[in-house]
Structures are given as structure tokens and as C-alpha cells.
Amino acid sequence: xxxxxxxxxxxxxxxxxxxxxxGPSTPALVTAAGAAGGLGFLxxxxxxxxxxxxxxAQVRALTARPFGVNVFVPGSAAVDRVALxxxxxxxxxxxxxxxVKPGEPRWDDDDYAAxxxxxxxxxxPLVSFTFGCPAQVxxxxxxxxxxxxxxxxxxxxxxxxxxxxxxxxxxxxxxEPGAHRGxxxxxxxxxxxxxxxxxxxxxxxxxxxxxxxxxxxxxxMTGADIAAVLAAGASLAQLGTASVHRAHRPRxxxxxxxxxxxxxxxxxxxxxPPDPATAHRGRRAGRRxxxxxxxxxxxxxxxPAPRGRADEHPRRGGGRGARAMST
Ligand SMILES: Cc1cc2nc3c(=O)[nH]c(=O)nc-3n(C[C@H](O)[C@H](O)[C@H](O)COP(=O)(O)O)c2cc1C
Numbered sequence: 646x647x648x649x650x651x652x653x654x655x656x657x658x659x660x661x662x663x664x665x666x667x668g669p670s671t672p673a674l675v676t677a678a679g680a681a682g683g684l685g686f687l688x689x690x691x692x693x694x695x696x697x698x699x700x701x702a703q704v705r706a707l708t709a710r711p712f713g714v715n716v717f718v719p720g721s722a723a724v725d726r727v728a729l730x731x732x733x734x735x736x737x738x739x740x741x742x743x744x745v746k747p748g749e750p751r752w753d754d755d756d757y758a759a760x761x762x763x764x765x766x767x768x769x770p771l772v773s774f775t776f777g778c779p780a781q782v783x784x785x786x787x788x789x790x791x792x793x794x795x796x797x798x799x800x801x802x803x804x805x806x807x808x809x810x811x812x813x814x815x816x817x818x819x820x821e822p823g824a825h826r827g828x829x830x831x832x833x834x835x836x837x838x839x840x841x842x843x844x845x846x847x848x849x850x851x852x853x854x855x856x857x858x859x860x861x862x863x864x865x866m867t868g869a870d871i872a873a874v875l876a877a878g879a880s881l882a883q884l885g886t887a888s889v890h891r892a893h894r895p896r897x898x899x900x901x902x903x904x905x906x907x908x909x910x911x912x913x914x915x916x917x918p919p920d921p922a923t924a925h926r927g928r929r930a931g932r933r934x935x936x937x938x939x940x941x942x943x944x945x946x947x948x949p950a951p952r953g954r955a956d957e958h959p960r961r962g963g964g965r966g967a968r969a970m971s972t
Pocket of ligand 1: 663664666688774797823863864865
């Protein structure tokens, strides 16, 4: 029988503040999400297990509300160094303007095994995985520890893999989300965005394929958006970019990137207008596997990143313990 996610996670409000690696998902944001009746997430990506342990302890010191921890499933080490170096060269002027120095690209497994051991030893209510599917044996370990397990999926086929691994829920990520797109594979032979489905196409397809409860993510900015995904059959709505605007709201008129200003302050932005710069949903969505520099409007002013998330992130000033120069 499908898990009652909102019930198991004691959520009076069916909203999840998305895991956001690179800085935004602080213990304070997790606590605020819980206090508002929703579910907050720590983002374990780009941190080692010790840093995740510290953040989990901080959340526990701040709140007794349930929360989640999101883990990156390590991918392939194959990367196009020429494309990566060209991308770094294109980023250089932005880095200089922001007063940061891009790091050296490197691949590692993001301390995956140690994080799993940590989450088994010190369980949290929900563990979600992104960029791949955890092994069934690891899902079983987390279940035995008392955690629910969710897997981010971007297609019905990925949802099947998640169900076969024993996941309790899938986080259905449409073509619209901020930052990376959490698909399992990043095939250089495919054109960017190939097969990327908008959220409202993906939800019914995944529902028809697996009997798991859904968290829906991608482009949700308003109460009406939340109501719409719930009406479409999602159990919970997961919001990322909207939470970044709240937590890291720039001052009015502050420059984010050249030519990109925040319009006013004190309110969430309206849904992005369908102008050519932002009308990439679906068609160009595969590029989201690369970096979205400073939210939606920043993306329009910025070149797409090459494939190779793990290696490319340090180029953007991220990496363990570091705050990314961008998202
Ligand atoms: C700055 C930023 C960082 C993110 N980092 C992660 C992450 O570490 N793990 C993850 O599963 N999703 C990550 N995401 C994706 C979100 O979890 C969520 O799916 C997405 O933000 C939803 O789309 P929205 O930003 O349009 O609301 C990130 C999103 C943003 C904006």
C-alpha cells in the first residue's frame, strides 16, 4: 500500500522546501520550513559526511519537526575537459565581477558510502536521492533504520527503477526546475533537453507507471501552482527557487549578474513570463543539468554548462564546505 507521505512526515502543509546544495539549504531554512508546517531538506551534495552530521545535529538542536536529507548518487567520471575548460573561460568575467575564484575541476563520489552509513546510524525521517537510483540494499538499510526513501525522477522509466529499488516515493522533476536536472544519465550522444518533459506532462505519466506517492518539483512559485500539482495527483509540492528568493532576497536594485536586477523586494516573483530568454521549458531543459547561475533570470544571461556535474561544480566556486559563487 502506498505510504501516506504527509501523514508519516506529520505535515499540515503539503509543501517541501527543496534540497538545494551549494549554500541555500541551511539548518535555519529547514527549521523555518518545519515551523511553517512544511518539510525542510538538508542538501548533502558537495559536503562530506562529517559536515552533513554537523548540519543534522544543528537542525535537531533547532527543531523537533521532521525533515529530510538529500544525497547525490555518484555518476560517471567521464567528462569533456575541453568543454569544461571553455566553460571556465566563459565564467571568468563573472567570477571576477563577483570577487571569487573558480576552483579546479575534479571528480569524486561525493562521500556517498560514508553519507549512507551516517544516515543509517543517525536516521532522519526522509532521505531523498538525486542523479541516480540507490541500490536496493541501501534502500533496505535506510528502511530498517526507520527512514522513508524518495528518489528524484525525470521520466517514467526512472520511476520504475526507483520503485524496483524499493523507494517509498518519487520526486517527479519536470523540465522547469532551477539548478540541475536530476536525471539518472547524462548521455553526450543526446541533444540537450532530449526527452525532458514538462511537469504537468510528467505527473500523469509517472502516476500511470508506478503506484508510489509523488513529490512534484519544477517551476512552482505560487499557491495556485501548488494547488495545481496536488490536483494533478501529487502528494507534496516541492519548491526550490521560490525558497531561494525568500532566504537570499537581494536588496532592491542589487545587481545579480550584468543586466540582471531584482525587481523590488518583499514579495515572491510572479511566474516567469514567456519571453525567449525563459521559454526554455522542455526544449532546452537538459541544459539545467549544468549550472543555473543565479536563479531563472540569471540563466538567461549566462552560457549553459557542459556535461559533467561533479567536475563542473568546483569551477563555479563550490565544492565541499565552500559556498557556491552561484547556484
Ligand atoms: C540552488 C538550487 C540548488 C539545488 N540543489 C539540489 C540538490 O542538492 N538536490 C536536489 O535533489 N535538487 C536540488 N535542486 C533542485 C530542487 O530540489 C528542486 O527540484 C527544484 O528547485 C524545483 O524547481 P524550482 O526551483 O523551479 O522550484 C536545487 C535547486 C536549486 C534552485
